[in-house]
Amino acid sequence: MEFWLDLNDEQRELREWVHGFAASVIRPAASEWDEREETPWPVLQEAAKIGLYGFEFLANTWSDGSGLSLPIANEELFWGDGGIGMAISGTSLAVAAIFGSGTSDQLLEWVPQCFGDAADPKVGAFCSTEPEAGSDVAAMRTRAVYHEATDEWVISGQKAYATNGGIANVHVVTASVDPSLGSRGQAAFVVPPGTKGLAGTRKLKKLGLRASHTADVFLDDVRVPGSCLLGGKEALDKRLARAREGQRRSGQAAMRTFELSRPAVGAQALGIARAAYEYALEYAKTRVQFGRPIIENQAVAFALADMRTEIDAARLLVWRAAWMGRNEKPFEAGEGSMSKLKAGEVAVAVTEKAVQILGGAGYLREHPVERMYRDAKIYTIFEGTSEIQRLVIARAVSGVQIR
Numbered sequence: 131m132e133f134w135l136d137l138n139d140e141q142r143e144l145r146e147w148v149h150g151f152a153a154s155v156i157r158p159a160a161s162e163w164d165e166r167e168e169t170p171w172p173v174l175q176e177a178a179k180i181g182l183y184g185f186e187f188l189a190n191t192w193s194d195g196s197g198l199s200l201p202i203a204n205e206e207l208f209w210g211d212g213g214i215g216m217a218i219s220g221t222s223l224a225v226a227a228i229f230g231s232g233t234s235d236q237l238l239e240w241v242p243q244c245f246g247d248a249a250d251p252k253v254g255a256f257c258s259t260e261p262e263a264g265s266d267v268a269a270m271r272t273r274a275v276y277h278e279a280t281d282e283w284v285i286s287g288q289k290a291y292a293t294n295g296g297i298a299n300v301h302v303v304t305a306s307v308d309p310s311l312g313s314r315g316q317a318a319f320v321v322p323p324g325t326k327g328l329a330g331t332r333k334l335k336k337l338g339l340r341a342s343h344t345a346d347v348f349l350d351d352v353r354v355p356g357s358c359l360l361g362g363k364e365a366l367d368k369r370l371a372r373a374r375e376g377q378r379r380s381g382q383a384a385m386r387t388f389e390l391s392r393p394a395v396g397a398q399a400l401g402i403a404r405a406a407y408e409y410a411l412e413y414a415k416t417r418v419q420f421g422r423p424i425i426e427n428q429a430v431a432f433a434l435a436d437m438r439t440e441i442d443a444a445r446l447l448v449w450r451a452a453w454m455g456r457n458e459k460p461f462e463a464g465e466g467s468m469s470k471l472k473a474g475e476v477a478v479a480v481t482e483k484a485v486q487i488l489g490g491a492g493y494l495r496e497h498p499v500e501r502m503y504r505d506a507k508i509y510t511i512f513e514g515t516s517e518i519q520r521l522v523i524a525r526a527v528s529g530v531q532i533r
């Protein structure tokens with residue numbers, strides 16, 4: 131069995147292509163959209179025009195049997211800017227939910243509508259978190275009730291922190307269909323464009339990722355056709371019957387869904403970390419104090435050495451988990467969680483060090499490390515906090531139901 135870490139020609143081309151877009155379109159726009167705290171629609175349009183935003187792009191990255199294409203693309207995108215990166219990537223949360231739970235017909239019907247087209251790009255939203263159900267997904271209160279006579283589901287509840295919530299063309303909403311079963315009694319639904327009763331009420335003001343829209347979403351008797359239940363009614367009924375009989379889904383199967391998406395999120399954090407590191411490295415070579423560039427002091431040079439080492443270590447974990455996911459290797463030690471945990475924490479530590487290396491300049495908006503520092507923090511919070519990642523890893527390696 132051979133082992134190598136070289137990227138192949140296609141992966142290298144992909145990296146250069148996304149990097150080019152990040153450097154020429156995203157970077158120059160980053161500060162403006164951070165200040166405006168708005169979705170950068172013109173940038174999305176540019177990305178859609180060149181084929182970087184859309185179903186085809188995701189399908190192409192999926193066709194890479196090594197699993198590395200998506201983390202490579204994400205790292206470059208977020209190297210450009212975290213907020214704009216999330217404005218471009220936020221839709222993939224909804225797409226991943228449709229891909230993970232939907233039938234192939236549902237995939238074909240809804241995924242293109244999540245993205246729109248190059249002339250008129252749209253976004254998708256995945257609404258799972260609730261005010262009382264963050265890390266504790268089983269505490270979800272949003273209810274979906276089936277009305278057989280009309281073959282409709284009626285959904286009511288409140289969702290919190292939804293990326294693209296209220297501005298999305300397609301919302302994917304999770305709801306409990308049988309609260310007595312906890313998280314096993316939940317299902318995901320597509321809420322089609324223009325459906326009455328769904329409203330993104332409050333746009334949330336954030337520390338970072340400000341070019342990405344985040345909002346609370348209210349669902350007031352939202353009626354969707356039976357066909358909007360992802361996976362279909364028959365599969366849901368079977369799943370609920372198994373849960374009622376007390377058959378446990380294997381821990382590995384339950385964990386797998388989340389583990390699969392985590393390296394892609396870790397790669398986003400990595401992009402922000404690398405951008406801050408590179409900026410600090412250049413600054414340290416040119417900033418002169420005590421008659422010499424500050425990088426000539428070990429305290430500064432060693433900090434940069436640590437930053438680079440941590441970034442490279444995080445990337446290896448991200449690539450390993452992405453490869454494992456694509457090649458259906460079991461995540462026996464929570465390797466997906468490891469990758470997101472490490473990359474998130476590295477991003478926070480590296481961006482903080484970058485601010486420090488720039489001194490007072492690092493604290494100003496004139497330099498991008500201030501924004502990168504704010505953007506990086508989300509990576510220890512969303513898509514499972516660092517504590518939840520540690521919980522997954524600890525349970526996986528110990529076999530103990532640690533709380």
Ligand SMILES: Cc1cc2nc3c(=O)[nH]c(=O)nc-3n(C[C@H](O)[C@H](O)[C@H](O)COP(=O)(O)OP(=O)(O)OC[C@H]3O[C@@H](n4cnc5c(N)ncnc54)[C@H](O)[C@@H]3O)c2cc1C
Pocket residue numbers: 223256257258259261263264265266290291292293294336339344508511512513514515516517518521533
């Ligand atoms: C910018 C942004 C975008 C987001 N986008 C989306 C989105 O698109 N869709 C979506 O559904 N959600 C989204 N979220 C929500 C996000 O996933 C949650 O905020 C996250 O899962 C944490 O939930 P919480 O905020 O309720 O924190 P809590 O669950 O209340 O956690 C608070 C603290 O307690 C700790 N904690 C909780 N339980 C345990 C435990 N058992 N052991 C140890 N520590 C514990 C946590 O780690 C954390 O430090 C987004 C959030 C933000 C800020």
